[in-house]
Amino acid sequence: MRFGKTLADSIYPPWKDRYLDYEKMKKLLREDETSPQGRGGEASWTEKDEENFVHELTVVQLEKVSQHQADTFNAIRERAAACEAKLPTPETENGKSEEEWKAVARDMLKELDSISKDLNELRKFSRINYTGFLKAAKKHDRKRGLKYRVRPMLQVRLSQTPFNQEDYSPLLFRLSAMYSWARQRLGEEDPSKEPTSDVKPTETYTAHKYWVHVDNLLEVKTHILRRLPVLVYNPQSAKVLETSQKDPTMTSIYFDNHSFDLYQSKVDKSTPGNSVRLRWTGQLEDKPEIVLEKKSVGDGVESREIRFPIKEKYIQPFLKGEYKMEKQIQKLQDRLGVDSGEVKSLKSNIEEIQSFIREKDLEPVLRASYTRTAFQIPGDDRIRISLDTDLAFIREDALDSDRPCRDLDDWHRTDIDQNQMEYPFSSIKKGEISRFQHAILEIKVKDTKYTRNNTWLHDLMNSHLIKEEKRFSKFVHGVAELFEDYVNIFPFWLSDLETDIRRDPVTAYQEEQQREAKQVEDEIAVGSFLGTSRLSSSKGKTGSPSKYPERRMSGQISQSVQSSRLKSIDQLEPTAEEDADGDGDGDARPLVSDSSTSGLRSLLPAFSNSRYARRHRRGTAWDDAPLPPGVKDPGVWIKDRGNPKVEGKVWLANQRTFIKWQHIAVLLATLSLGLFNAAGVNNNVARILALVYTGFAIFAGVWGWAVYMWRSKLITERSGKDFDNVFGPFAVSIGLACALLLNFAFKYNAIADTKRNATAVALQPLVKLPPDHHVLEGLWTPEL
Structure with a gap:
């Protein structure tokens, strides 16, 4: 079928004046002139004719098509944003009855159907016009290519216009989310029902x-x-690998x-x-x-x-x-x-x-x-x-x-x-x-x-x-x-193909930063209105939707919204596995690294929270990797074989740490011995605290020796493990603090008891009054 007939059959009537005027381009090219001599020959094609054809194709027609595509797409996004504005928020959820929300859902379904139809027609509009431009350029180069060529210039212009950039999936995702909300309101979907299937998902x-x-x-x-x-x-299948x-x-x-x-x-x-x-x-x-x-x-x-x-x-x-x-x-x-x-x-x-x-x-x-x-x-x-x-x-x-x-x-x-x-x-x-x-x-x-x-x-x-x-x-x-x-x-x-695909490194980095920033903005906007519908139980942000929140997202939207506050989330979206030759259609999604700290280590600065320590506590990516077939765990790394060669200052640093621990043990033992000797036979509090301090002294000595031997083993093995071990200092510090607080509390109670006893003794009468005596005006006299 000739392309002119294909284009005529593909025209969407409401936009018939916005398509490429293919017949006009053929007339400007004088396609019917085939004789190489006379009026129909190359001599009749002048610079003015070439200028008119090129200007009409690359300027007038291209701008007409591109402008219509841009205006229509913006209008569709405006209509989608208007539908999003009708979705309930926590503030407006209770402002309407269930019947009113169902009426909104029915109206929204009609509008979404209209938007989907126009979006599909716009995709067809872009593709058929894109093909028409290339066909017109090809006819020109075939007929006038001896002196003039327009296709390279046209392809450069096409690469600069947005109408041939086929990426409607973010908008489709928004429409899908609104379709889902409307069907749920009308009872066509059960959001609490989990899909049941015995088929296990295949690796994708x-x-x-x-x-x-x-x-x-x-x-x-x-x-x-x-x-x-x-x-x-x-x-x-040779057994000997040929390096050449x-x-x-x-x-x-x-x-x-x-x-x-x-x-x-x-x-x-x-x-x-x-x-x-x-x-x-x-x-x-x-x-x-x-x-x-x-x-x-x-x-x-x-x-x-x-x-x-x-x-x-x-x-x-x-x-x-x-x-x-x-x-x-x-x-x-x-x-x-x-x-x-x-x-x-x-x-x-x-x-x-x-x-x-x-x-x-x-x-x-x-x-x-x-x-x-x-x-x-x-x-x-x-x-x-x-x-x-x-x-x-x-x-x-x-x-x-x-x-x-x-x-x-x-x-x-x-x-x-x-x-x-x-x-x-x-x-x-x-x-x-x-x-x-x-x-x-x-x-x-x-x-x-x-x-x-x-x-x-x-x-x-x-x-x-x-x-x-x-x-x-x-x-x-x-x-x-x-x-x-x-x-x-x-x-x-x-x-x-006609453009230089090489890019400046700084420009590429700036584009990546802008892309990630736009991604975060879109995820927050899309998650805001989804969080009040099917995902209302999630802790997503709420608010009015952004004007153009477009981003394909995978997984739970609420999780993406929460995570986007801190970093750019762009999880992989599983798609069909490509053929062995790699000649399918892929879908590219960027990969981002993720590291986080939580728990006691993020609250107490004494715990090592360095990148090195976190990596070795978490384990490298290879720790969880399955070994290839025929490969066994050697047990000992190559780097750990042979005689260890360690600098002397490493051993001396470990010894100095051990000596410090023994110093602490001696101090605690001296304190406990002096406290025990100074306490009297009846001072049970001091004697008990002396025993507690003795226990801490023994623990410090044993801990220092154990850590010294453990670190010596790591040094000998040239291990890459973390040398930090904060349990011992933490236990000794907390224990001593508790002992001192208890000592203060017991001493305070003892002093308070002594004062109460002294007051009671001072107020006690010196002579015991007989039962037939009475006190009058602060004095007591025997009754006559």
Whole structure:
């Protein structure tokens, strides 16, 4: 279908005047003039014509589309903010009855439906116009490219405009939260009901994709090598590692049909995407293992990937449906049995892929060749990093029957594989190859304690050395570059190819600081209105929502709001695990380190709270790491082997501490002995306190000796443990303080008792009055 017809069919009637005027651009280009001579030739195309076309395309039309996109998106955010203002707060929760809140929820659902519809149309508007600009520039360069080229300038302009920046997920998250509140008010959701499922969650990874400029390639490699080793691929499974072995060359052949339906589904994202490819490592003449893969991405974040090895001679019969892998199935049955689960799974996978190829009428269309360097700790898959260089895309199709790139009766190009061509594939015709100028860095991270507290990974992902491209796909990029005449939709990252991806380190740091500050602000704003609905029991901040609080958040919002007061929280959001070749769509989330202090150590400064002490009390990240297969705990570190060589001042410092403890023990013993001798036989308080001080003296002596021996052992072992041990001084200090207070209290009570007894004795009469006497006016006389 011609793009003009595609654009006309995609127009949203209320915005029909805001789309790219594609027909006007064709008229300005004089597309109907095809004769190279006379009026229709190059001689009739003047500088004025070129100026008019370029100004109309890169200024008038681009500003019209960009302005409409910006105004519409701002209006949608205003409408979303207005809906957020209707949400209840602790002050307004009791101001309306339940029926009034239900009426608000019903009105909000209608408005949210309208907002969602407009947001979806805006996404389609941005993508179809983006494709239209590239199509118009391509027509110009094809017709007037001998003297003028407009596409490089257009791509620079496109990279500077916001309408082609596809990031609507933060706003979608806000809409989802409001949808949830409205459904709960209407009784469609039960917030207290926990999801019940017997299915255990599978391990998922988050994929982060970046472009690396060739000037920064070595620095990125060395930064990674300081923490992760290179994962060596040995196709011969040799026992002796060859240090001169080069990084392997990987080849993938992607399938699609003449309508490029698989490409369309991956770019548009409106329908579940599927992809099929053949993949191998090294040269095909070396008979490597070839794997046939199919990846299915559902409506959510989960994906499903099936694969099985296939021999080269069976590929073409398999694609035609003439061979169903009977030999492989029979071998597996002989080894495991007919009823084995692996046999049933293999049969199911073979049938699924073969039927999918037959239904979609798929055939090989694109080859991607690249050199891969993998970084990973053997047996530890928490962090997996791959760096792909020398990336080239080659047409592998037979769409043009008169000049096919591949033999119609074969599944691959024999000119490449038989001649063992390597990058840069100089023998391939210009229109059949596209070389990617950057390296592709992909970081796959499993959500664990180790990865959430990984500073070096966070620094790399936010450095000036790399440029993030979240949704980059080799298959999508190769088709967009080599089959642009066959497709009517392009990925947004194409406009970044004409710009310099290198950044100034200071600028990159400032952008990261602004991003984290904006993240904290957004989390507080979003959490403020969510805290009064489904998460009302949490201690989130309350208040009016921010005008543009946009940020994708994971986990409990209330926890994010509380944590954002102190630091920037950006937890990893689990998504579908990417395929082995790393050609899926990742979602990048930064990693931040987290350290906190609590309890008695944060309250008492006497307790060591240094970074060194906290790290060794908490344990390093490797303490909890499982050992790789075949690796045993040596028990003793290499650094601890051999004769210890310790400076004399270390031993003397330990001895001085021991002597100080003995000094304290002697002083306490002397004090207790003097107190006991000075106390009389009847002074039980002094005698008891003397015994208490004697106990503290004994404890100080024993403690000093024990700590001296313990620290001597740590010095001998060259241990990295913390030498601080505050229990002894703390116990002696508190004990002496209590003893002194008790001594003061007992002495005070003794003095008080003495004074009370003296007063009673002074007031006692000297003569005992007989019962028949009485006192008159202070005197007493015998009664007559």
